[in-house]
Amino acid sequence: MSTVSSSPAPSGAAAPERRSAPGLLDLPGIGPVRQAALAETGILTVDDLLTLAPRRYEDRSRFMTLAQLACRPAGEKGTLLVEIRSSRLLRTRRRGLTITRATVTDSSGEEEVVWFNQPYLVRHLTPGRRLILFGGMSGADGRPGCIQNPEMELLPKDESGEASVHMGRVVPVYPRTAGFSSRQLRRLLHQALAAGAGHAPDPLPVELLRRRDLPERAAALRALHFPTTDVDPEELAACRTPAQRRLIYEELLLLLVALHLKRQKRRRGARGWTCLPAAGADAELKSFLPFSLTPGQEKAWKIIAGDLRGATPMARLLQGDVACGKTAIAAMALLLAVKSGTQAALMVPTEILARQHHTRLERLLAPAGMRVGLLLGGRPTDASRRLKAELAGLEPCLVIGTHALIQKDVRFGNLGLVVIDEQHRFGVAQRMRLAEKGRHPDLLVMTATPIPRSLALTRYGDLDLVEIRDRPPGRATVRTEILPRSEAATAWEAVRSAATAGRQAFIVYPLVDESKSSDLAAACAAYADLGAGALAGLRLGLVHGRLPARERQATMAAFMAGRIQVLVATTVIEVGLDVEDATVLVVAHAERFGLAQLHQLRGRIGRGSRPSTCYLLHGDRLGDESRQRLAVLERTFDGFELAREDLRLRGAGELLGVRQHGSMGLRLADIVRDEEILQEAREDCLTLSAAAMPEELAQAARRRWGQPLGLGSGRESEVGVGPGHDHP
Template identity: 40%
Template sequence: MQKTRKITADGGPFDIPVTELRGVGPGKAAALRQSGIVTVADLYGYFPRRYLDRRTVKSVASLRDGEQVTVVGSVDTVLREKGGRGRSRFKVRLSDGSGILELVWFRGASYLSGSFRPGDTVAVHGKVGFFGRLPQMQHPEYERLDGGTSGDLDLFHTGAIVPLYPSSRHLKKATISSRSMRRLVRNAMQAFPPLFPENLPEELAGRCGLLPLGQAYRTIHFPESPEMLEKALLRFKWTELFYAQLYFALRRVSVRDRKDAVRFNRSGRHTAALYRTLPFCMTEAQKNAVREIYRDLRSGSRMNRLLQGDVGSGKTLVAMFAMALAADNGLQAAFMAPTEILAFQHYLSIRRFTERLGLKTGILTGRQQKKERRETLTSLEEGGLDIVVGTHAMIEEGVRFRKLGLAVIDEQHRFGVLQRKALQEKSHRPHVLLMTATPIPRTLTMGVFGDLDVTVIDGMPGGRKPVVTGLRHESERAEVLEFIREEVGKGRQAYIVYPLVEESEKMDIRAATESFAQLRGELSPEIRMELIHGQMPSAEKERVMNAFRSREVDLLVGTTVIEVGVDVANATVMVVEHAERFGLSQLHQLRGRVGRGDCQSYCFLVYGGAPGNQARERLRAMERTNDGFRLSEIDASMRGAGNVLGTEQSGTVSGLKVADIERDYDIMCSARKAAFALAERDPGLREPGHCMVRDYYRRHYHDRFTLADIA
C-alpha cells in the first residue's frame, strides 16, 4: 500500500515522479513521458477530452427504433464485406450480454479494420435502426475503452460520469488506454491528494463563484454530476483566461506608465496642409481614429494601437495624418507592408499626398537595384527622407534612421512578433500603429491583442454602393465574360483572379498564365488585357499596375498579388475563378478591390464541381453580406481562432489548454475585468494576498509571455 503524502507548493506534485505510482513501470513511464506526463502534477493536468455519462448507456435488449443512445459492449465479430463498384462494407457485432448490436460503416474499411479486435470493450453512440430483429447503428461514433471484456467494467459505476482521456499511442508496446489512465489518476489521488496551493486570491475566487483548486482537480477527473463538472471547468477556464489577460494588463500598464516616448507636441504646417488639400470629406469614423491616435502621440507614453477597418474604409489616410504629425515634430515615419507589390501600392498612394505637403518619401524593398537602395539608405540615415515605405527589408541590419518616431505596420497579421519588434528597435521606443484590413472578431481582439488600444473605422466613404456578389458555376462562365464585355463597353475596368500561376498536374485549377492566353481568344480584341503575378520582375509589375491605374488596361488578369493595396475607383467587376479554393478572408479582400467609386460594382465567385460543405458555406456567406466584421466571425467559427490568425501571432490562442476564446467569451470578459483591475491597483503584485498571483505567473506564464515584466 502506498504512503499518502501531502502536496505542497515546493514539493509534492511538482517533483513526485509518476514512477512512484502503483502499476507504472519503465514502459508505461516512457509512454507517459511522450504525452508530457513526468510528475504527478503533470498527470493531474492531463484533463479528459470528453466524458461518457453512464446514466445514458442502454442495454442492447432495451433499444428502440430511432433513438440516439450509447451502448457499451464487447466486440464479438469483425467482418469486412465486398460491395458493388469495388467498395466494401465494414461490420462489427457488439455484445453486452443482453443481445447483439450490429455496427456498419459503408466507407473507411481499411482504417477501421485496425480499430476493432474481438474482445475489445467499446462505447458506441448513434441512431438505432432495426433490420428484422437485429438492431443496427450506421456510422456510429465509437470509443475504445480497453482491451478487456464486457464484464470488466469496474469503473463504469451506475450513475457515474466517466472521463475519457486522449489515447496515448506513442509507443507500440506501451499504449495507455483511457481506462488505464483513469486507474492511474485514481491511484494518484489516493496516494497524493491534490492539495494544490491556491493560485487565486481567496476573495477573488469567492466573488466569482469559483471552486477551490483541489476540489476542481478532483472534479474534472471524476465528476459527481454534470453541474459539478461545469463548475470545475469554469474554475480552470477562468483561471487560464485570467492569467492570459493579466499578461495584457501588466503590459499595458507598463507601456502607459513609462513616460519615455517622444512626445508629439507640435501640429501645424503638414497636418493642416494635408487636411486642406483633401479632395473629399473624411468620414466621422476616420476623424475619430485620427483624434485617438493624436491623443496617444501627445501623451508621452508609447502608442501601441491597432487600427481595424474593412477594405476601403480609409485606414491609409488615417495613417497619413499620423505620419504628417511626425513630420511636424521633426521625426521620421516608417510604413512596413508584407509584400513588395503592396508596399509599392502604398508608396504610390502615400507619395500622392506627400508631394503636395513638401515631404520626401522613399521606398525600400529587397529587390531594388543596388544604387537605388544605397541612395535610399543614405538619405534615410542623414534625414533626407521624412517617410519610408517598404517590406521586411526595412528591418535588416544595415538600415538606420536619423530619428524614427512612428512605425506603421500594415496587414500586421502577416508579420511575426519578432519582425514587428525589429522595426520598433530601429529607434528608442517609437510609437507603433498596427493596421489590418482583415476585420478581427471581438473575441480574437480581446484574446490576442488584449494589450493594445483598438480603434475601429466602422464607416465607409460616402457615395459608395455595396458590391453585388453572385455565385456562378463554371458552366456559366461565358455569361460572366459577357458581363465583363458590357462593363468595359461602358468605360469600366475589371479583374479576373486565379489561385495559381501555372497549371498544376495534381489540381484541376485553371491557372493564370494558361487562362490569360485563352481569354485573348474568348474576349473581344478591343479589350486591352494584362497579366500580373508574384513571380514577375518588380519593374514589370510596376508597369502593369501603372497602366491599369491610368486606364490603359481594361482587364487585369492575375493571382492574389492584387488581394490588397490596389485602389482603382474605375474598376467595377471582380471575377474569382475556382472561388471554392480561397479562404473567406481572402475572398473578402479580393472583393474589396472593386466598389471604390460611385458606380455599382459586382463580384462573381466562379466555382467548379461540387464544393465541400465548408466551401459552400464560405461562398454563401460572401453572397449574403458585405460586412467584413460579420464575415470574420463566420470565418473564426469555421476555422478556429488560431487558424484565422496564422502561426506567427503571439497571445493566448496557442497557449490555452481548457478555454476557448470564442465559446468562453463571457468567461474571458469576467477574467479580463478582474485582471485589469488587479494590474491597475497593484502593478508589481506586491500587496499581501497578491504574492501567490505573482509567483504563479512567473512559474507558468512569464517564460511564455516574455514581453511583460513584473518588478
C-alpha cells in the same frame, strides 16, 4: 441495463502542501524524445498537459448486453462486460494485415470481435478471461456485423492496474497529441494527478473564487479529466460544468492580465521624440490630403494625434471597413513624426502593397519636400545600401517596406514611429522586432477588415482600439451576386461589358498554398482558357505569387495604368490594391474563402463613383456552411457584421490564420462560445488592475502567456510546476 459507479481516479484527497509537483520526465513513458515531441505542440510542462482539453467525453459507465448492442444502429457504441470463448490470429496475404478475432459471450448471447493490426492482443484473449469492451457493431442496413476495434480492459484489472481510468466511468477523449493516443494521454494525466500535479497554490484570489462561485484549481483539474458519473452530460458537452467554467475563466483571465502587464511595461518607457504641438501642425497635415476627412477619420485622427503628443509611447490598433480611409490617417501620423524630427517606418506584407503605398505617399508628401524611401527583399542594390545608411543616421525620414525592414542589417538611428499595415499578416514577434529597432517608438497597427471586439480583446488586448465606422462620400455601391459555376457566362459577359465601356475587372482564383502546383495550374489554365474563349480580344494580364518580382510588378503597373483591362490573379491582390476604374470582380471557387477574405477581395472594386458588381462563383455541390457564408456577403457590405459572422462560422483560429497553434494558443477557452466568461474575466481584470495586481496572479500570467507576448516566459525552472509557484 445497469449502472456501475465510478471509483474516484485519482484520489480526491489533497496532496501534501510541500509535495513537489512532477515534471514531464518524471512521468512513465516520457523520455527526452517524447518530451521534445510534446514541446512542439506547446506542452512544455505538466501544467500544460493538465490543461489539454478533451475533444469530447464518452459515457462508459452504463453497461449493456451484447443483444442490446446488436439492436443499436451500426457504429453506436456501448460498454460491455463479456467473457472470451475463443480467439485466433489471422494474417492476410494482401497488404500484410493482421486480424485478431475473438468470440465473446454474455448472458444474452455471443458476438464476434475483430481488431486490425494489433497482433499482441491475442496472448491476452485466453478462453474464460473476462473483459470490458467499448465499441459498436460494424453491420449496416440489416446486414450481420461484428464489433470492430473496440477499446478493451481485462478484468479484474489490466497489468497497469488502471481499469478504472478507461472504463466504467465518463471517459475523456483527447485529440492525438505528439504521437500519444487518447488512451495514453488518459494514463499520463492519471499518473500526473496521482503524483501531486495540480496541487500548487491556486493563482486565483479566494475572493474571486467566491464571487464567481468557482471551484479550486486542483478539484477542477480532476473533474476536467476524470468527471464523476453524476455529471450533467449536456453541461459537459457544452463546456459548462463548474470545473470547465473555472478553467476557461482562469485561462482568459491570465491572458487579460498578461496583456495588462504588457501595456504597463510599454508605458514605463520614455518616448524618444517630441511631437509638434497641435496648433498649426494638424491643419498643415490635412492640407496635404486631396480630400476632406470623414467624421470617423476626424475622430480617429484626434485620438491618434493625442497619443503622439502624450507622455508615454502609443500602442494603438486602428481598424475599419475596407476603403474607409485608414491609410490617410496613417499618412498623417507618419508625416507628423517626420516633421517633428524623428524617423518613421511603414511595414506592409507584400511588395505590391509596398510599391503602391510608396507611389501614393511620395506623391502626397512631395509638397512637404519629403523623400519617401522604399525597402524590399531580395539582393541588395546600390539604392537599398544608400537607404540603409540613411536610416542608420539621425536625420528624420520616412521608409516603406516589407519584411525587409526587420532584417538584421537594417538599423535605425532615430526611429520614433512604427506603422504596420495588414496586422494579421505579421506575427507578434515580427511586430516586436521592428519596434525594438527604436527606443520605445510609438506603434500604430491597422487591420485589413474589422475584427470582432471579443477577438480584438484577446488577440490585440495589449493595444488600445480606435475604429473608423464610416466611408468616404462618393464611393460606389457594390452589388454581390452568387452564381453556380455552370452560370459563369453571366460573369464573363459583365467583365466584357465593363472592359468595352473603358472599365477594368479582376478575376481571382484561390491559391491556398503557393507550393501547390495544382492550384497554380488552375489559375494559369483559366487565364489561357478565358483569353482564348469567353474574353477573347480583351487585354488580359496574370499575376501570382510565384512570378518573378519584376514580371509581377510590370503586370500590376500595366493594370493600374489601364493598359491591361482584365487582371487574372491569385489572392496576391486581396490587400490594399486601389484601382478606381475596376468595377467588376469575379471570384472563382468562392466557397474556398472565408468571409473576411472575400470581403477584402470585394473591397478591390467600388473605389470610384461607378456602381460595381462582385460575382461569387461556386461549385455545384455547396455545403450548408459555405451557403450561409456566401449568403451573408450577398446581404450586406458591412465589414463589422461580416466579421462577427465569420467568427461565428469559422472560429478565431481560422479567422486569423493561426489554426496551427489552436486559436491564439487558447487550450480550453473558445472566445465565441465563452464570450460571457470573457466579459466576466475582463471586468475582474479591470478591477484587479485598478488596485494592486496580486503577485501570484501576475506570475501565473507571465508563465502562461509571457513567451508569446514578449513578457519573459516565467519558466526558468523545470517543467511541471503549477501556476502558483514562484520562480527565482
